[in-house]
Amino acid sequence: MRLIYFLITGILFGIVMTKSEAISWFRIQEMFRFQSFHMYGIIGVAVVAGALIHFLIKKTRFKNITGELIDFKDKPKTYKASLFGGTFFGLGWALTGACPGPLYTLVGHGYFIVLVIIASALIGTLVYGALRKKLPH
Amino acid sequence: MLEFFSQSWHWSISGAMIAFVMLLLIFFGQRFGVSSSFRALCSIGGAGKKIDYFNYNWKSHSWLLTFIVGSMIGGGIASTVLASPEPVQISQSTIDDLSELGIKTPSTMEEGAGFLPTDVFNFDSLLSLKGMIVIILGGFLIGFGTRWAGGCTSGHAITGLSNLQLPSLVAVIGFFIGGLVMTHLLFPIIFSL
Numbered sequence: 264m265r266l267i268y269f270l271i272t273g274i275l276f277g278i279v280m281t282k283s284e285a286i287s288w289f290r291i292q293e294m295f296r297f298q299s300f301h302m303y304g305i306i307g308v309a310v311v312a313g314a315l316i317h318f319l320i321k322k323t324r325f326k327n328i329t330g331e332l333i334d335f336k337d338k339p340k341t342y343k344a345s346l347f348g349g350t351f352f353g354l355g356w357a358l359t360g361a362c363p364g365p366l367y368t369l370v371g372h373g374y375f376i377v378l379v380i381i382a383s384a385l386i387g388t389l390v391y392g393a394l395r396k397k398l399p400h
Numbered sequence: 401m402l403e404f405f406s407q408s409w410h411w412s413i414s415g416a417m418i419a420f421v422m423l424l425l426i427f428f429g430q431r432f433g434v435s436s437s438f439r440a441l442c443s444i445g446g447a448g449k450k451i452d453y454f455n456y457n458w459k460s461h462s463w464l465l466t467f468i469v470g471s472m473i474g475g476g477i478a479s480t481v482l483a484s485p486e487p488v489q490i491s492q493s494t495i496d497d498l499s500e501l502g503i504k505t506p507s508t509m510e511e512g513a514g515f516l517p518t519d520v521f522n523f524d525s526l527l528s529l530k531g532m533i534v535i536i537l538g539g540f541l542i543g544f545g546t547r548w549a550g551g552c553t554s555g556h557a558i559t560g561l562s563n564l565q566l567p568s569l570v571a572v573i574g575f576f577i578g579g580l581v582m583t584h585l586l587f588p589i590i591f592s593l
Contacts, residue, residue, distance in 0.1 A: 266466045268428045273470020274477065276421050281478035282405070283414030287515050289490045289498070289505055295576075295583040298493045301411050306557060308415025309422075313562025316423050327429045338565040339550065348548025349556070349571035353578020355541025357587075358534050360516070362553040363434040363546060367468045369515065371475025376521045376535065383539025385445075388438040390540075391547040392453035398548060 268328075280368040288360025295357055343399040355387075405482050408489075422558060430463050433555030435546035437464050479513070488514030501591040530593040541578075549574065 280286050283305055294302035319325065320333050327333050356362055359380050361369060366384070369377040391398075409417075422432040439454065440461035448455035487506045495505045504519065506512035525531030546552040549571045551560060557575065560568020 269463045269466040270470040272424045273467035274474040277471035277474020278478045279417045282409045284408055284488050287488045289514055293491055293494045295579045296494055299491045304411030305415045308412050309418040309558050310561045312416050312419035313422055317563050327427050335563055338560055338567040340567055342570050345549050345567045345571035346574045348545050349574020350578040351541050352545030352549055353575040354582045355538045357579040357582035358538030364554055367471045368475035371472035372479040374516055379535055380539035383536045384438055384543030385442055387540035387543025388442050388547050391544045392451040395453050
């Protein structure tokens, strides 16, 4: 596993997150107020193009860089966790206007206050880890 | 060339580029999902000694931590070399709605790039109840919610939906329940504090 590949892909991702304006708190507000197609267009194109990618990889038995067949694992069928956890995340997404990818990108822009959001997210993760066995999944 | 990259991109190009990032990660032997990094960071901090969930080989996520460092560098490049000449163009109806909540949308670069409302997102505002809710509670909900749901926008909305995963569709429905409740029911209360 050559980490340089992931560094370069990450740099591209940071540029894409910025130029798509998906890192904008205001764009997320537009989305949750249904006042612009912008974010829906981005996610919609990404999902359709992604579905095509998944389809073609499976159909052509496309191999990855190490020559292995690509194995797509199914997401665990924990529907309660998806719904309840997803709702909690949605509340936080609207408040901070950022999902995890954009959080890191915003730090690179020099918005150091976002480090406090990330630190709080780590505390949220710790609490989830501690309560995990008591939560519905 | 540089001019093209400096402008903000059309949503169709942005969407295709996100799918391309996903493809690159698949090709390099991994899967696109950013919120797993929170678990890895907690594990690095030693949380595995007390909580079983963090007792795993975080080095399996070293690719993701590298990817994140890259995304910060990419953010730095995008905000300097490739900086857009004008702020994010937000729809007038959103500008009006936000102004009722007391949030100003930047219209010139002097007022801001339109990425974050810096009146709310600053270190001083951590001393106010509103700032604490938006920044600290907001961050907490992101960490708690994404780990409970097993993914965020990248893992569920992009990767999961495009691989036709039903749990991901349920998660995305959850994202919108939470986002709509926050925006339409709770914002008027929080921003009047």
